[in-house]
Amino acid sequence: MLATIAEKLATLGHTLPVASVPVANYVSFVRAGNLLSISGQISRIDDENAVLGIVGAPVSIDEGRRAAEIAAINVLSQIAAATDGAIASVRRIVRLGVFVAATPEFNQHPQVANGASDLMVAVFGDAGRHSRAAVGVSSLPRGVAVEVDALVELEG
Template sequence: MSDSIRQRVQALDLTLPSPSQPAANYISHVISQHQLFISGQIPLVDGKPAYVGRLGESLSDAEGAQAAELAALSLLAQLSDALGDDLSRLVRTLRLGVFIASSADFKQQSVVANGASNLLVNALGEKGRHVRTAVGVSSLPAGVAVEVDAIFELRP
């Protein structure tokens, strides 16, 4: 298998977007010791927010999973940028956080979050397996349905 994150994503018939720039006073990622922290990523199409709305109201579970996958694609773009597209620098994905804008009675957060989890595992193999938190929230930046963040372990 390739050690290029970009090539791994292309093998899935997906295109890695350019890494998004911070929308406020923060940075996209930071490395501390042997850990890489990536800021929250939202689903974007051509640099514009996609899947605007809330699960349990205007969006279906399937649309939520697609939004999570798209946000995870942006996460992989940040990972590729941080590692110079060199997957051999990655030990593993430690934690994936998935925030889902949803109605008070929506209970399928884990189904939505699988869109992001599946992409990480499919693109990174065993290095993509992770612990995860899937949390329902009332709203997210730009009104999108999903935001994801992650912590990765790097080689010394």
């Protein structure tokens, strides 16, 4: 297995961004024993909102999947910050919460959420398989289409 999360992402054609800092009164991650809780991460690349809008109109399912993937990459940046980048520190991705800004009629949230789920499995293999909630909401911070949070089990 590769030594770092950044190296694994690079093999998948992605760059691990620097972990973002909170914009309000919370922290980006909390470690409690072997559990690491990652605050919601949005689809931002280099401090720019990557996918803005509402899935279903005008954002397509494919664009929503891409937004979920970008948000998941930002989750990985927080995991890397908490573990000094050591991919071997992650025992399992326990749960993802995927929030999709969607029209009231939109009902394909799982297809959008697969952008995040597929990335976790690509990075961590079987340890990336997780439980998940894919939830539609009326809006998200900064007008982004998707936000992802995570619960991760780390090695003792």
